[in-house]
Amino acid sequence: MSPHDVVISGIGLVSSLGEGPDAHWRKLVQPGLEPVLEAARFSPYTIHPLPDIDWNLQIAKRGDQRQMETWQRLGTYAAGMALDDAGIKGNDDLCTTMDMVVAAGGGERDEAVDADILAASESRNDRDVLLNEKLTTELRPTLFLAQLSNLLAGNISIVHKVTGSSRTFMGEEGAGVAAVETAAARIRSGQSTHILVGGAFQTEHSDMLLGYELAGYLHRGPWRPVWQRQGAEGGGVVTGSGGAFLVLEQREHAISRGRKIYAELGPVVSGRAIRRQGELDAEIAALLSQAALPNGELLTISGASGAHAATAAEKSALDANPAIAARGFSTLTGHMKEAQFPFAVALAALAVERKAAYPAFDAATEKPFNSVPRTVLATAIGYHQFEGMALVNAA
């Protein structure tokens, strides 16, 4: 234990299961919990939809809410919860010195405008002119700001006054891994005392599904738990809307404020397997080795997406270590892309803090874990590229 350790002092979570760390804990410790599914709206794809959210609770001004689409609102909301949880929200001194790393994709396009242009393209050969004609007249001017990747962070600055620094990392799950890894490195090296880090994903939009389906990654047909989609129709990924933000803090900074500490964030490791050259198995093994796993039973919060190849590789690596008891939370939340790794770290921290393990999320595949988890592993093996893991230790 050192004063420069990185600790987790705030958690904000939203998923189809509800909002907040407590609500997630209460749900997730129920054995045999059924996922919240929406199978009709985007058929043949099943998704895990957002719960009802009262945006006013974290985004006080209606004007701010109007400037955002759901993705930015969701991230700003989850970020506000994490700040509240850490006792930072509304504290000017802490907010103006707080750093921020957000993992982001892009925001929602205007589906009606796009559909209109596509429909017109069937009878027009001058499609480039058509595009100018429609976009110049039909696009809402401020929609651009709701689409820009770095404007989730921008909105967090505006709504929650976090202004120490603001960086946005892009690149699916890897962005979430790099965000947590970089934030932790900044605290360990003394470059920062407290950092807001996380991301959000809003899947209830056709473009967000298209981002997976252009490579056939989405699972089709009846829903199955994340580990049981090999060989089923489609590519294995079931997506979910959600967000996860963490307040990472230097231990002595958190202690001097008298804050509750959920857990210590141990090693964060990341990699880039060249998967077409068959490097994924070796990369996962290398990350497990770099993470310096403790002896004894190890609860593992897996961010496995369900994507067939990546999930099979992760499962076989985890199964190969008899000490590991994995919990694939995508079974219950769906895959949340950029938010996946921060979500995994948050669930790991909760288990450490509550001194209890989650029951199997998929009793047919996941084995029981009977000890008190003092260290929990969190993973995110990207559905297409990039890999990362972190160890979360008792505070």
Next chain:
Amino acid sequence: MANLNDHMGRPIVAVTGIGVVTSLGVGKADNWAALTAGVSGIHPITRFPVDHLNTRISGMVDFLPSSSRGASLLTYDLAEIAAQEAVAEAGLDWGDFGGPLFLASPPVELDWSERFSLYNSDKHDAGAERLLRVARGLKGLDVFETTQFGSIADRLADRFGTRGLPITLSTACASGATSIQLGVEAIRRGECDRALSIGADGSATAEALIRFSLLSALSTHNDIPEKASKPFSRDRDGFVLAEGSGALVLESLEAALARGATILGILRGCGEKADDFHRTRSKPDGSPAIAAVRAALADAGLGEDEIDYVNAHGTSTPENDKMEHLSLSTVFGERIGSMPISSNKSMIGHTLSAAGAVEAAFSLMTMRESVIPPTINYDNPDPAIVLDVVPNQKRNAEVGTVLSNSFGFGGQNTCLVMAREPV
């Protein structure tokens, strides 16, 4: 023996390779010749029809084979060409860089040409439903990869043999500076001896142009394209959308000297501060930009009187140039009237995600060549902005230190301080 650590005991970060592509050409030599001759790269748009568009000019890079093949491919090529020049100059192995990659690049979306082609390859259903159905029948990953935010960096990592998980970032128009800052920080933390920082932007599509137009951000001075970008002028009316790339090989001074590399300059300090005022406008008192400049100076260990030249963000929008003047005059006081401050964007336009990296490359060359590139089109000075903008003609001057500013939508403010010599 040179001092290898800075005023805070951190490893000094040297630049050992520089690469650049803009509408003025490929590589440092062509760009520098044009930039110091006051040549503009702004030209009429030919990549797509300009019917219905209020802005019909840009600083697009139109001379690469991938220039008309979509934002993702062009951004990759721009990044690769600049990085290749930088890595070659650094004398490093082209396929085994041996350090991390930090890429500033624009957010990606499925290009309209692909949307049209997918949609019209089928007749069933309509709208998004049809696109999804066609998508799941696609063979190959080419279209898919243009929609993945991590794919360009992934390809670059393959190409240059960079280490570990590459970081793709966006801080809007400050992205290029942030990519350099991340490299500097990784070296200072001792995580690596060298880093490859790239800013690349090939995203000047019709939709991008229209989006900026709808926010009234772009110049509509279409008649004489090379005159449209006029930073700090009274009749400035917006920025000119442009493309380009800049790449730096960053290295700890110790590692660079140990392998006998030529030191091209020093990345002495980085500063940033987010603005919580508005999504596109700065806080009226300029305090976040002021704080970013001061943070960069403090990080560099330099006083306000130790900056020789400012490479301005200077976008040519009414708002930016006014606020940048306010910020600089607050930090530098009366001295601001006699400090040379020029805007490369007067010639190359605003290269968005690449701008901070492109302008860092030009800042380093300014010091090495002892020549300050001018701010062109400075014919009607804004009387409210009293600055020595190095008007219209280059200036020979010894420049030992440069401040380079980058400000972006979403309250992004990032400043870099560079120096010619280690101490």
